Amino acid sequence: QVQLQExxxxxxxxxxxxxxxxxxxxxxxxxxxxxxxxxxxxxxEGLEWIxxxxxxxxxxxxxxLKSRVTISLDSSKTQFSLNLRSVTAADTAIYYCAxxxxxxxxxxxxxxxxxxxxxxxx
Amino acid sequence: DIQMTQSPSTLSAxxxxxVTITCRASQSISSSLAWYQQxxxxxxxxxxxxxxxxxxxVPSSFSxxxxxxxxxxxxxxxxxxxxxxxxxxxxxSYPRTFxxxxxxxxx
Numbered sequence: 001q002v003q004l005q006e007x008x009x010x011x012x013x014x015x016x017x018x019x020x021x022x023x024x025x026x027x028x029x030x031x032x033x034x035x036x037x038x039x040x041x042x043x044x045e046g047l048e049w050i051x052x053x054x055x056x057x058x059x060x061x062x063x064x065l066k067s068r069v070t071i072s073l074d075s076s077k078t079q080f081s082l083n084l085r086s087v088t089a090a091d092t093a094i095y096y097c098a099x100x101x102x103x104x105x106x107x108x109x110x111x112x113x114x115x116x117x118x119x120x121x122x
Numbered sequence: 123d124i125q126m127t128q129s130p131s132t133l134s135a136x137x138x139x140x141v142t143i144t145c146r147a148s149q150s151i152s153s154s155l156a157w158y159q160q161x162x163x164x165x166x167x168x169x170x171x172x173x174x175x176x177x178x179x180v181p182s183s184f185s186x187x188x189x190x191x192x193x194x195x196x197x198x199x200x201x202x203x204x205x206x207x208x209x210x211x212x213x214x215s216y217p218r219t220f221x222x223x224x225x226x227x228x229x
Contacts (some may be wrong), residue, residue, distance in 0.1 A: 041188045048165065049218040063123070069159060083215040096165055100213075106172055107213040112165035 004026035004097050004113035012091075013121050018084040019099060021074070022084075022097030030055050035100040037109065038071060038082045040093040048093075048103045052100060053080055087120045124212050128221035134229040139200045143224045145210035156212035157186055157195045160223075162207045169208075170195065173214045185229050200226070 010022035022036070024096045029036060038050040051061035061069050070083040084091060095118055097110040125148035135141050145155065155173040158166035168177050170186040173193050183198045198205055205228055210221040 006128070016167050047211075047220040048224045049220070050176050051217075062215075081205075100166075105153070107154075108168055109166070109211075110168055112167075115165050 003112050004099065004111055006097050006113045006116040008108060008118070010117060010119060013122050014088055014120055015086055017085050018082070018091060018095075018120070019042060020082045020095055020097075020116065021079050022081070023025070023079050024099075025078070026087055027088055027099075028077065029073060029080060033102050033103060035060075035107070036071075036073075036080045037098045037100050039096045039098055039109070041096070041115070042093045050082065050084075050095075051059060070087060089120050092118065092120045123215055124151060124215060124219050126210055126212055126219050128224045130209075130224060131222065132225045132227060134227050135200050136198055137202060139229075141197050141200055141226060143208055143210075143226075145188075145196045145216075145221050146196070147191045147193075147212055149152045150208045151212045151214035153189050154212055155186075155211065156190070156194050156211050157184075157209060158209045159204075159206045166209060173210075178180065179184060195229040197226075 003025045005014045005023045012018045017067050030120050035052040037052040040048050053059045094115040096115045097113045098109040101110045127146045129144050153172050157170040160166040169180050171185040185196045188209050207223045207225045
């Protein structure tokens with residue numbers, strides 16, 4: 001059973017870059033059929049899709065964040081990462097990594113990390 | 123972007139009640155909809171896809187229906203473990219978008 005685990009700093013200063021890594025165990029990022037995704041949740045609010053990456057390296061980003069976001073695969077093929085540049089307090093949120101399973105007429109988030117709170121503050 | 127609107131935002135109910143949550147899409151998404159359950163401090167959990175296929179292990183008290191722009195999640199005979207926040211999500215197009223959530227709380 002695949003497991004995902006986010007890691008990275010819990011505190012980032014305004015204007016700096018938020019960098020998170022998602023470690024994947026029990027499954028391979030290198031196989032097709034899945035898109036590796038970042039989703040965030042502002043405190044007490046709903047869910048916002050940030051973007052995803054396929055094992056080939058192709059990416060999709062939320063247009064609202066596209067100018068500041070990069071999602072990449074680690075060369076080890078067991079991790080993928082999120083970089084969010086020029087952060088402000090509005091980027092304070094719980095960040096989740098998730099696996100989006102691609103099947104016939106279905107693309108669902110079937111596995112999630114536990115989430116990590118990132119606070120943007122000086 | 124496709125906007126997903128859930129109603130109600132909060133629902134107060136008792137154990138044993140039947141509850142229905144509605145999700146409306148700003149344009150047709152065919153059957154490209156999933157429902158998630160989230161409990162405090164936890165990641166969302168997939169409940170239903172396409173939008174009437176229950177995930178493995180999800181109680182049969184949950185059911186989903188709809189297509190196009192209007193969808194419903196129904197919980198028959200609400201159990202204590204069902205008090206949570208529920209989100210709909212469309213995967214018809216990018217960016218993926220979620221409803222704002224419906225909190226099911228104890229009456």
